[in-house]
Amino acid sequence: MAALLQLKDITRDFGTVRALDGVSFEAAAGEVHALLGENGAGKTTLMNVAFGFVRPDHGEIIFDGRRYTAMTPQAAMAAGIGMVHQHFKLVEEFTVAENVALGSPDYGEALRPSEHSRLKSIIRDTGLDVDPSAVVEDLPVGLRQRVEILKALFRGSRLLILDEPTAVLTPRETEDLFRVLLRLREQGTGIVLITHKLDEALSLSDRVTVLRNGKTVLSRPAAEVTQAEVASAMVGRELDSGARDLPIPQEDILLEARDLSSPETGQQPAQEISFALRAGEILGIAGVEGNGQTALADLLAGVLAPQSGSLLLAGRDVSREGVDGRLRAGLAHIPGDRQTQALLLEFPLRENLLLGRWPLGEFLRGPFLDLGALSLSTREAIEAYGIRGATVQTPAMSLSGGNQQRFVVARQLGAKPRVIVAVNPTRGLDVGAIEYVHARLVEHCERGGAVVLISTDLDEVLALSHRILVMYRGRVAAEYPRGARREDVGLAMATGRAA
């Protein structure tokens, strides 16, 4: 099929980092082209070049036979390129129709309330069901995404670029989206799907391109490649598959919860939680989101003081200790929301390294911070954890999500804790980063540490835990040993009863 969009030999530097290094890319009409790669591989940057948000240092853009030296978003939209960004670009205060009208040459038509308006007929033809008069802030995420797609289609986009469209969707919404995309493909629209989820890329696309470190490493028809091939192309080496070999737990108990209950905080409280965690053991806490895991994590980390019950760390009662006291005693916490709980996004990495590091001893010189030692430690973490493109002065917010999490894990492990409480430690990360975080947690156990892994990702819990507790409505509903069947645990998560 004829190429709609051709990117030729695109190169772009950001400061000292070469984000794109001579990348060529083609997208055809009536075809879904998946663009894969790890966080920071250059996928989004490449598509921002096509859409005119980023100007390439070198290379050319050809769309529909026309050559563009300097693409702008205005020119891209006028030519027929539409982009759905990962973070939606919608005005929440406006209605759906107003958002579609915004900046469109066909303003009046978008706002026409008639059933025969072009907006209404696009909605009917594509199955992008959403009420044009609804205010965007009242809509759930899945519908907001539809508004973004409608915006692009209303302007006559023949090429639709979607940046990580499923990252924010529930499985149900994802299915709906794919149905719409397949219908658009039938109607002749070209689709570029930026993603790091392998299975959806392969199931939906006609063609797969993989970027790594700003270079194309694979570009073939989807039917000709396997998941394993694509995965190793993404990370540049063979990946461990399936369950890991876990170390054998020792006898001594590192962490013991006795009938721990959380106070009322407005969220689902955790009630009468008891468990004993041995050195070298990973305890998985599974459950559907909102069944008391957050409260349990806060209880363990010391963010919340228990309403009743007690927590023993290596035999010592730490129930009344706060976060700092527990850190000193050897309990570190990888929070579930890294952007609000784990990092000061505006601050450089060097300052972020201090967060949650008690005692500060090694970073103090007299009463002052020892910036030299701090920089050294930060640099070590950046290197050891492969945080690409970062220096000690880089603000946390300019790292990708995966690199932010690598940094948080590096920092918490750097405090040499005995027990780690990790909450959804790999949420939103790509395969390479997930493997990395998992390997670090297992390594921690091999050295005699222990981990409480609280995760809503059942596959992660199954792959990584010695034992699994299922939480349901704030209580432990069931316990499974390693090797339990996925279906059984899933049923307990959904019903609160052991199969």
Add this chain to the structure above:
Amino acid sequence: MTGLEEFLSGTIRLSAPLILAALGEIVSQRSGVINISIEGMMLGGAFAGFAAGAATGSAGAGLLAAAAAGALFGCVFAFICVVRNADQIVAGMGINIAMIGLTGALFRAIFGMESLATAPRLEDYPIPVLSGLPVVGKVFFTQSVLVYACGALALGIWFFLRSPQGLGLRACGVRPEAADAAGVRVGLTRFAAVVFGGTMAGIAGAYLTLAQTSSFAENMTSGRGFIALAVVIFGRWHPIGAVLAALIFGGANEAQFWFQARGSQAMIAGIHVHIPYQALLALPYVVTLAVLTVFAGSYRRGPRALGKPYVRSR
């Protein structure tokens, strides 16, 4: 004129500069730029209008000069805050302070220390037929052209905000990144909005020197620009709302004159009370404070991206 006609007519006269400045500020703020230097820009406009009027002998020329000066101040502010992305509050404070010094110094340099210089007045223009109507004729239709402009501009801005360009401008004020992605030129839109706001502030200033009085005094705006900012908030960033809000402040001001003119003796519960005139002078400001305290908290917040520079990220 009856007492009521006098009071209402005076209220409108005193509200007009607030309305002019507030309408410009609404456009600026709806685009996402908070321009607290309308106080200084009004003062600059008042001086420019006065000086040009005195020099040429034409009030119209004074008005044009004031508008041009306001546009120029707007360009300066927009360059600092929209092009260079500086902090809008800091830049606004800077311009306010600079304007007091600049107009004061120029006034003394040109017109001397004990100046009695006057500029030509922008005379009232009674609208034929309508001005003959009972009560409303005197109150609404025997006014300066700038008062009529207030009404026309309020309606015009109301309609503008509903137009394609107005939608784009409002989008810049709440989600500039969304506006940018939709093809709206955020920088250009905000620049134009600020220049419009500056022009309106300049004209509002000229109203003080050309329509209300025909003289200039140092720092003669004495906080009217800040009251206009309060008017924008109290009027909920809506042009018609701002007109109504400005009328309340104008009414408070007129009441103050009214009490002063009728002596500051009052009978309260049969006792003669002497109200010091300083207390009366403070009335408009007390009303500002009271209104903001009572209403600001319970009201919807302003445009979400207000005061935030927009820098396109990669």
